[in-house]
Amino acid sequence: MDERSLAQAAQEGSSDAYGRLISLHHARVFAFLLSLTRHRQDAEDLTQDTFVRAWRNIQKFDRSLPMLPWLLTIARRQSIANLRKRRPLPEPDWMLYESEEPTPSGRLWRLADRCLSRESFSALWLHYREELPLKEVAKILGKREGAVKVLLHRARNTLATAARPATPPPIKPSPLPVTTDTMISYPTAS
Amino acid sequence: MSSRSNKNSISDPVDLLLRERMPVVSVPRDLEARIRSAVAEDRKRGQAPIGRWLAVAAVVVLFVVFNRPGEQPVAPPKLARAQELPVSEPVLMENPLRHEAMALKRDVDRTGRFLLDALPSLSLVDP
Numbered sequence: 001m002d003e004r005s006l007a008q009a010a011q012e013g014s015s016d017a018y019g020r021l022i023s024l025h026h027a028r029v030f031a032f033l034l035s036l037t038r039h040r041q042d043a044e045d046l047t048q049d050t051f052v053r054a055w056r057n058i059q060k061f062d063r064s065l066p067m068l069p070w071l072l073t074i075a076r077r078q079s080i081a082n083l084r085k086r087r088p089l090p091e092p093d094w095m096l097y098e099s100e101e102p103t104p105s106g107r108l109w110r111l112a113d114r115c116l117s118r119e120s121f122s123a124l125w126l127h128y129r130e131e132l133p134l135k136e137v138a139k140i141l142g143k144r145e146g147a148v149k150v151l152l153h154r155a156r157n158t159l160a161t162a163a164r165p166a167t168p169p170p171i172k173p174s175p176l177p178v179t180t181d182t183m184i185s186y187p188t189a190s
Numbered sequence: 191m192s193s194r195s196n197k198n199s200i201s202d203p204v205d206l207l208l209r210e211r212m213p214v215v216s217v218p219r220d221l222e223a224r225i226r227s228a229v230a231e232d233r234k235r236g237q238a239p240i241g242r243w244l245a246v247a248a249v250v251v252l253f254v255v256f257n258r259p260g261e262q263p264v265a266p267p268k269l270a271r272a273q274e275l276p277v278s279e280p281v282l283m284e285n286p287l288r289h290e291a292m293a294l295k296r297d298v299d300r301t302g303r304f305l306l307d308a309l310p311s312l313s314l315v316d317p
Contacts, residue, residue: 015229018229022229023222026222027217030217031213034215047221048221048228051228052229052232055232103210104207105208105211106213109211128212160202
């Protein structure tokens, strides 16, 4: 059974079909929420709330469209509502690649997690990790496609700057042949 | 325009690195079961309202039946023999509007007098 048939069955009231939709999408919804909240318990609770809310509004879902962007839109709204309710915010307890030595790619993702705003990081996550087209990313983030393009461009530039090594570049060797007899005299202050 | 930006993004090393290896997130094992049970619970709750409203209505009816003021038996009330009212001296109550009536009467008198005084002056008006 494909996603569309499952969605149709769920709209007709089949909880089994909705259960299979949960199996299909819960991991990606959780990962997105974890990237937003950086807090495992919050992300778990929000994933649960997202699927409950989606079930309540399943009749509003347009079956001609893929379901993941719809779920991610709900998830993001839930996360914003949670942010408004929870003050002060809990300390983050999650970080990308926390348990392994990252590759250059992993290091870049970790850098993105640290130095980008949550909005830019979400755009990056949705476009690169979830491989969603810009149009879908824009819909999820409630922005125009052009704005998302700019957001991603700036995020890449920020990452390129941040990833550049902080040490100064090595000094180029002098073009003149240097021999042992060469005396270098410096001008004196007298 | 779009092809140019696409080419740029493909040649961008940051873009390539971001696509090279996606971040992996470990999902708790019981998360799916928790979501399913939460949805099932919400579904049950969604079905409850009609039954809940019926229960509330029944409780209200029972409350009204058993807690009527006086708690009189359901049997028809006995007809009591009409007793004659004790004859007492007529109570002379002062009319609360007496002052108002007097004032009105005074106003009427004044108005009448005014009109009577005004009548002769009418004859002075030229036709």
